[in-house]
Amino acid sequence: MPRLPLVDPDDPDADPHARALLGRVQELRGRTLNVYRAVGNHPEVLEGLLQFGAAAYFRNSLTPAQSELAYLGASVANDCHY
Amino acid sequence: MVAGRATGLTEQKLALIGVDPLPDGVYAPDEAAIVRYARASSRLDPITDELYASLLEHFTEKQIIEICFTVGMSNMINRFHATFHTDVDEDTEEMLGAVCPVRLPPPPGGSVADNP
Numbered sequence: 001m002p003r004l005p006l007v008d009p010d011d012p013d014a015d016p017h018a019r020a021l022l023g024r025v026q027e028l029r030g031r032t033l034n035v036y037r038a039v040g041n042h043p044e045v046l047e048g049l050l051q052f053g054a055a056a057y058f059r060n061s062l063t064p065a066q067s068e069l070a071y072l073g074a075s076v077a078n079d080c081h082y
Numbered sequence: 083m084v085a086g087r088a089t090g091l092t093e094q095k096l097a098l099i100g101v102d103p104l105p106d107g108v109y110a111p112d113e114a115a116i117v118r119y120a121r122a123s124s125r126l127d128p129i130t131d132e133l134y135a136s137l138l139e140h141f142t143e144k145q146i147i148e149i150c151f152t153v154g155m156s157n158m159i160n161r162f163h164a165t166f167h168t169d170v171d172e173d174t175e176e177m178l179g180a181v182c183p184v185r186l187p188p189p190p191g192g193s194v195a196d197n198p
Contacts, residue, residue, distance in 0.1 A: 003166045003190060034171045035159060056155055062141075064089035065129035069099070069113050070149045072086050073120030074156035076100040079187045082163040082170055 007040035017043035021050065035082065084177045112140035120153045167191065 005028045007014050009022035009032060018040040026032045058066055075082075086096050098108055104117055115136040122133060137146050162168070167190040 069084040070152040073117040077124040078160040080160040
């Protein structure tokens with residue numbers, strides 16, 4: 001059972017900052033994964049995470065496969081369920 | 083895993099990423115250096131001179147920073163999911179298909195049978 005609600009970018013009652021950030025994710029990545037919608041409960045943290053992720057993972061000088069081996073190698077070592 | 087497939091990683095490389103020690107002959111030397119580093123860093127093992135040298139053999143210092151922080155971001159997000167028990171996206175599960183190359187741990191509060 002998840003402990004956080006997922007922010008719905010289409011919900012007019014959702015935080016406008018979070019909605020704007022999730023809209024940008026949708027535009028850039030084509031979909032809004034639950035991880036972003038969950039972190040969207042703290043829009044300032046989500047904004048920082050997106051900037052950091054862009055620099056470290058999405059726009060680095062490694063090949064996509066090398067980046068993914070770094071990310072996935074850590075996730076598997078941590079036994080992450082997600 | 084979906085992202086891994088999208089980058090062109092083979093099913094074999096995905097399936098063996100958790101096997102310790104890493105099998106010989108499956109990963110290219112640069113890939114093996116990344117995976118060994120990612121594991122050691124995540125487990126808070128010492129980053130030995132040998133391990134660091136294996137990264138330097140294939141990557142610039144700037145790239146090693148990128149690898150270090152990609153591993154760090156994964157650790158941060160992994161702890162987020164462990165704390166908040168985030169559900170895996172339905173469309174991600176659909177894209178993954180019936181067979182996941184890596185044996186997943188049970189979801190929080192679930193059992194191993196939930197992720198055969």
